[in-house]
Amino acid sequence: MASRTSEMVCRVDPAQSFDADSLLRYAIANVYGFPQSPSQFIVSQFGHGQSNPTFLMEVHSGSIVKRYVMRKKPPGKLLESAHAVEREFQVLHALSTYTLVPVPKVFCLCKDPTIIGTPFYIMEYLEGRIFINPMLPGVSPMQRKNIYHATAKALASLHSADVDAIGLRSYGKPNNYCKRQVERWAQQYLVSTGEDKSPRNPRMLELADWLRQHIPLEDSSGGAAGLVHGDFRIDNIVFHPTEDRVIGILDWELSTLGNQMCDVAYSTLHYIVDISLDKVEQNGGLELSGIPEGVPSLAKYLADYCAATGKPWPAANWKFYVAFSLFRGASIYAGVHCRWILVSTTKLDELMIGNASGGERARNAGKKADAMIEIAWAFIQRESVLPLHPPIESVPQEHGLQHGTESKDNLHSTGGRFVPSQKVQELRNKLIKFMENHIYPMENEFYKLAQSSNRWTIHPEEERLKELAKQEGLWNLFIPFDSAARVKQVISGQRRDGTIDKAFDGLLGDGLSNLEYGYLCEIMGRSVWAPQVFNCGAPDTGNMEVLMRYGDAEQMHQWLIPLLQGKIRSGFAMTEPQVASSDATNIECSIKRHGDSYIINGKKWWTSGAMDPRCKILVLMGKTDFNAPKHKQQSMILVDINTPGVNIKRPLTVFGFDDAPHGHAEIMFENVRVPAKNILLGEGRGFEIAQEGRPPPPRHVVAAPPPLPPLHHRHHCRRFTAATSAAVAAVSREKEETPFEF
Numbered sequence: 001m002a003s004r005t006s007e008m009v010c011r012v013d014p015a016q017s018f019d020a021d022s023l024l025r026y027a028i029a030n031v032y033g034f035p036q037s038p039s040q041f042i043v044s045q046f047g048h049g050q051s052n053p054t055f056l057m058e059v060h061s062g063s064i065v066k067r068y069v070m071r072k073k074p075p076g077k078l079l080e081s082a083h084a085v086e087r088e089f090q091v092l093h094a095l096s097t098y099t100l101v102p103v104p105k106v107f108c109l110c111k112d113p114t115i116i117g118t119p120f121y122i123m124e125y126l127e128g129r130i131f132i133n134p135m136l137p138g139v140s141p142m143q144r145k146n147i148y149h150a151t152a153k154a155l156a157s158l159h160s161a162d163v164d165a166i167g168l169r170s171y172g173k174p175n176n177y178c179k180r181q182v183e184r185w186a187q188q189y190l191v192s193t194g195e196d197k198s199p200r201n202p203r204m205l206e207l208a209d210w211l212r213q214h215i216p217l218e219d220s221s222g223g224a225a226g227l228v229h230g231d232f233r234i235d236n237i238v239f240h241p242t243e244d245r246v247i248g249i250l251d252w253e254l255s256t257l258g259n260q261m262c263d264v265a266y267s268t269l270h271y272i273v274d275i276s277l278d279k280v281e282q283n284g285g286l287e288l289s290g291i292p293e294g295v296p297s298l299a300k301y302l303a304d305y306c307a308a309t310g311k312p313w314p315a316a317n318w319k320f321y322v323a324f325s326l327f328r329g330a331s332i333y334a335g336v337h338c339r340w341i342l343v344s345t346t347k348l349d350e351l352m353i354g355n356a357s358g359g360e361r362a363r364n365a366g367k368k369a370d371a372m373i374e375i376a377w378a379f380i381q382r383e384s385v386l387p388l389h390p391p392i393e394s395v396p397q398e399h400g401l402q403h404g405t406e407s408k409d410n411l412h413s414t415g416g417r418f419v420p421s422q423k424v425q426e427l428r429n430k431l432i433k434f435m436e437n438h439i440y441p442m443e444n445e446f447y448k449l450a451q452s453s454n455r456w457t458i459h460p461e462e463e464r465l466k467e468l469a470k471q472e473g474l475w476n477l478f479i480p481f482d483s484a485a486r487v488k489q490v491i492s493g494q495r496r497d498g499t500i501d502k503a504f505d506g507l508l509g510d511g512l513s514n515l516e517y518g519y520l521c522e523i524m525g526r527s528v529w530a531p532q533v534f535n536c537g538a539p540d541t542g543n544m545e546v547l548m549r550y551g552d553a554e555q556m557h558q559w560l561i562p563l564l565q566g567k568i569r570s571g572f573a574m575t576e577p578q579v580a581s582s583d584a585t586n587i588e589c590s591i592k593r594h595g596d597s598y599i600i601n602g603k604k605w606w607t608s609g610a611m612d613p614r615c616k617i618l619v620l621m622g623k624t625d626f627n628a629p630k631h632k633q634q635s636m637i638l639v640d641i642n643t644p645g646v647n648i649k650r651p652l653t654v655f656g657f658d659d660a661p662h663g664h665a666e667i668m669f670e671n672v673r674v675p676a677k678n679i680l681l682g683e684g685r686g687f688e689i690a691q692e693g694r695p696p697p698p699r700h701v702v703a704a705p706p707p708l709p710p711l712h713h714r715h716h717c718r719r720f721t722a723a724t725s726a727a728v729a730a731v732s733r734e735k736e737e738t739p740f741e742f
């Protein structure tokens with residue numbers, strides 16, 4: 001199973017603590033976009049791995065919570081070259097600024113040790129999944145395949161970075177990397193072993209000699225040179241929360257310029273050896289213990305990497321690179337063990353020797369070092385370590401999602417990049433069943449009425465189906481969890497006991513994210529009649545969302561609650577015939593303050609839903625101040641559709657269809673007087689609401705719209721996908737029934 005990054009934090013280790021107030025002051029002054037007057041600041045520590053202690057910073061400002069990550073040197077006396085957070089910052093900055101290599105963005109580097117005791121940097125927090133165990137337990141075979149493919153691609157992407165072009169030319173010495181590394185780790189091993197320390201293993205010294213004699217030619221020629229991560233393994237990678245793609249490669253402490261094949265071999269070490277210190281006796285890698293279903297063979301993983309980088313098949317020097325990785329690992333373990341001995345015998349303060357002494361687990365590191373030396377020798381003595389040529393297999397598909405025949409479980413069984421949670425799958429299955437049992441069988445009936453002379457009336461069955469959908473829990477699923485939270489806050493704030501009705505709570509959706517709702521929207525979109533049955537029809541969804549995000553308690557009681565109950569419907573009146581309305585700064589409808597009222601004058605068209613007899617409320621966009629700055633002139637106001645002066649002129653048609661009983665209306669607003677309290681959020685805030693909160697109406701004709709909020713995209717994009725697949729299905733059925741040739 002994956003661990004969520006947010007679940008990998010714990011309380012700050014007292015040995016690593018620092019002045020959090022000082023850090024906060026620094027962040028306020030140096031991190032662009034950091035909340036300037038935070039109400040709360042919480043620091044916790046990431047528990048997994050890192051020799052450079054890493055912390056989660058959570059900043060609350062009103063209802064907004066922002067997260068950042070701070071990474072610092074360990075306290076105490078350190079080796080000059082170790083724990084160089086400055087270098088990490090440099091490489092992350094270059095990659096995040098100039099390349100598409102997935103890394104967290106960095107905000108600032110602080111070299112001044114007086115702020116929190118050591119240099120540190122602040123970077124973006126990535127919410128995602130980390131797979132600690134490369135066997136990927138609890139993950140479907142298809143996902144395992146995708147995760148390994150994504151890992152090979154991520155390594156390839158960092159190896160493809162043009163170091164000259166991104167300002168990293170002098171980040172290290174690219175040539176003779178292995179030569180220098182063999183000496184460095186051999187020396188390190190000598191320092192870590194011997195009298196009073198871990199026993200020195202002569203087989204390690206022989207291993208160093210073997211490596212010296214087998215350094216590949218490409219090491220000195222620079223044939224494999226480039227940016228090297230130095231610690232590239234699956235548990236240093238953050239995957240997207242639900243998609244099997246890499247969103248961040250972490251832990252760049254050992255990065256430099258050098259021989260990239262060392263990274264490649266190191267990333268495959270778990271095929272050869274189990275490096276986990278928890279299982280000292282268990283040393284075999286996946287090749288011995290069995291490769292879990294879906295995890296590619298070593299050769300397949302390498303083939304993916306070579307295909308993505310265009311590098312030659314590494315069979316010729318593979319023995320060297322793997323043996324070197326094991327040798328380096330053995331030397332590191334010997335060092336860890338040595339520090340453990342020093343700590344436990346001399347009671348040296350751990351703080352004096354950095355963070356890598358590792359506590360109790362380090363006790364086993366000596367044994368692990370010896371095991372790795374033996375495994376390296378066994379590997380060297382193998383007759384063949386890689387096939388001479390890459391396996392000829394198809395490259396994994398980018399998308400795990402299969403399209404085609406509908407299956408209630410197809411998302412689950414195929415896995416893939418988009419794997420919804422159990423909860424969403426259950427909702428999806430329920431929706432599919434509802435569509436099959438209740439919506440599709442009624443479509444013809446609904447159409448018939450919509451084409452009759454009674455076209456502007458509602459079929460009674462639609463209202464019955466709404467009640468049924470409500471009972472089945474398929475109601476208001478569009479509501480994002482944060483919007484629901486605000487409604488609860490506003491409504492409960494009015495009550496003395498701070499509670500809200502259970503029945504009301506049940507109207508606030510199922511706490512889904514945008515992505516989760518997307519899976520459901522795609523099902524509802526398969527019939528034009530379906531969304532409103534689940535109270536997820538436009539423009540009500542966007543209008544409800546505006547009220548949820550920006551409405552006050554009174555506006556919520558008067559309009560939001562009946563909308564949430566499905567008792568009334570609504571319209572959104574922004575577009576005007578005289579002006580290019582795709583840019584809302586052009587609109588001309590005026591909203592003038594008169595005492596306790598506003599007077600509205602203007603002409604709107606394409607107000608969808610205004611023809612529906614259940615439509616009771618319009619959210620209107622007009623201008624309260626024609627002289628204010630361009631984006632502060634507009635305001636949104638609630639208009640009861642029955643207010644005198646609201647004259648619905650006619651339904652407009654799209655390609656000859658009037659979309660009854662919903663309709664897109666042309667409306668005149670002539671001296672329409674509404675109470676001043678109907679303004680949303682305040683005068684001059686309309687443009688802001690349109691951009692942030694309300695999905696503007698469908699912009700089918702707009703080539704260059706302003707940025708649209710996510711809700712708009714998820715509704716219309718997913719429904720568009722759904723409508724397309726419904727059309728394809730209809731054509732296929734037609735083809736089966738009436739054979740014809742293309």
Ligand SMILES: Cc1cc2nc3c(=O)[nH]c(=O)nc-3n(C[C@H](O)[C@H](O)[C@H](O)COP(=O)(O)OP(=O)(O)OC[C@H]3O[C@@H](n4cnc5c(N)ncnc54)[C@H](O)[C@@H]3O)c2cc1C
Pocket residue numbers: 539571572573574575576579580581582583605606607608609654664696697698699700701702703704705
């Ligand atoms: C079925 C349907 C339902 C609708 N429902 C609603 C609704 O409920 N409420 C509502 O208010 N509106 C609604 N609309 C209207 C819709 O939002 C507008 O049609 C849309 O925003 C475009 O505005 P416009 O028609 O004024 O076109 P214009 O803004 O005049 O644009 C015409 C063309 O010029 C291009 N263009 C405009 N300005 C620029 C520029 N500066 N640079 C480059 N290109 C530009 C546009 O991309 C477009 O291709 C609906 C429309 C349809 C078709």
